[in-house]
Amino acid sequence: MSTTTWTVTGMTCGHCVASVTEELQEVAGVTSVAVELTTGAVTVTSDVELSRDVVAAAVAEAGYQLA
DSSP states (O other), X not given: OEEEEEEEESOOSHHHHHHHHXXXXXXXXXXXXXXXXXXXXXXXXXXXXXXXXXXXXXXXXTTOEEO
């Protein structure tokens, strides 16, 4: 089990949070996603360690980027 916190830029509302959460939950191995809108902190728990590139690609699919 691996838990990592990333910072996502550009989120401004609940829809942003939902979009990022949805895309990250589709990544293989992800078991939970917690997003803090005010700080941009996104905590991802997964069965395997995820590379920054994999997380960045999912966040980009939602229309945002890792800091």
